[in-house]
Amino acid sequence: MRNPTEIIPGIIFYSYLSTMRKEKVGFLGHNTLVLLVSGQFTLETANQKISMRRGEMLLIGKNQLGQITKTPLPDEDYETIVISLQEDVLRKIALEEQIEIQQKYAGPPNILIPANDFLQGYFQSVMPYVRNPEEKIPAAMGVLKVREGVKLLLHAMPGLRTFLFDFSEPYKIDLEKFMLSNFHFNLPVEKFAELTGRSLAGFKRDFKKSFGAPPRQWLQERRLVEARHLIEKKNRKASAIYLDLGFESLSHFSHSFKKRFGKAPSEWL
Structure with missing residues (x-):
């Protein structure tokens, strides 16, 4: 099985490992929501190092360079579910919800999401897709799951509006x-x-x-x-x-x- 396995093309991914793997992922092109089912996940960028354990969630910002270390723990394999929040879907949500962001997002590029029942339930609803990868699930179903995930993120943390709906181009940096x-x-x-x-x-x-x-x-x-x-x-x-x-x-x-x-x-x- 490839790691990560693409469950719904370009949208939902699943990763399972029984041995440690370090991945120099390079360019992270889309906002991404990660649930760590088991094991340990570490993301290192030039400005941040974030580790998480079983049940924790991380929102990873777009337009970054980073390295991910995937580590199984004693009696616990490494397992993640990854939702790619692609910009075209986010733009449609912004239009439908009449969300307009005036300022560029200036906060941390990667944010740990506090656990809550709604997001935990959301990932539970994704598990049937993960457990049945041979099923041919239409891409439209994946888009619906992205919409649901975004709305639950905003319900949990309204301040993520600027993070998710900043469609500006990268500004000139040092x-x-x-x-x-x-x-x-x-x-x-x-x-x-x-x-x-x-x-x-x-x-x-x-x-x-x-x-x-x-x-x-x-x-x-x-x-x-x-x-x-x-x-x-x-x-x-x-x-x-x-x-x-x-x-x-x-x-x-x-x-x-x-x-x-x-x-x-x-x-x-």
Whole structure:
């Protein structure tokens, strides 16, 4: 079974693991509601680290970079239900409910949701979909579950209106600070540009001013320098760090490392 398993395409997902897995999820494109059924879930972004246990819920904001660690606990496998709150559905809800947000959301990008009977009951109503993944459930049913979930979130925490219905584009942020915090994510330059609130041309121009090199060249160099530091100073193995530093394969990492420093990673130990 794939993890996560797509129960209703693009909307409801289910994840089950009996061994720990660390996922560098990269770009989180949609607001997402997560219920941890069992185990431990940890989300790390540049500005937040949030862990939760059985029965806890987390609302994850869109347009982020992050890493998720999924950990089974003693006598307790890892199990989550994930609801993707896609923007097109949220826009329809905003129109129907005549919700208009004037200001941009400025609060924390990830919010733990206090437990309540209504949201717990909501996730219980999702369980039949999860337990019967072979059933062909129409996408329209998934949209109805998203609508229900959003209304229950607003019932529990009315202040989430700005969080959920902020449809503004990412504003221009400090490019240098952002890249130094997020260089290890394996994303195309176009996505980095979007996340810093710039056109691709503007991003490349501002990047050259800040770092004195084109983005791809700087990213490769920064990742390799960090790899050398981890290998030399922290005694880390190449196989344990290459994914965390944005390389797609161990062979690509080893080849790039040797080309840059003259020796393979294993020769530095």
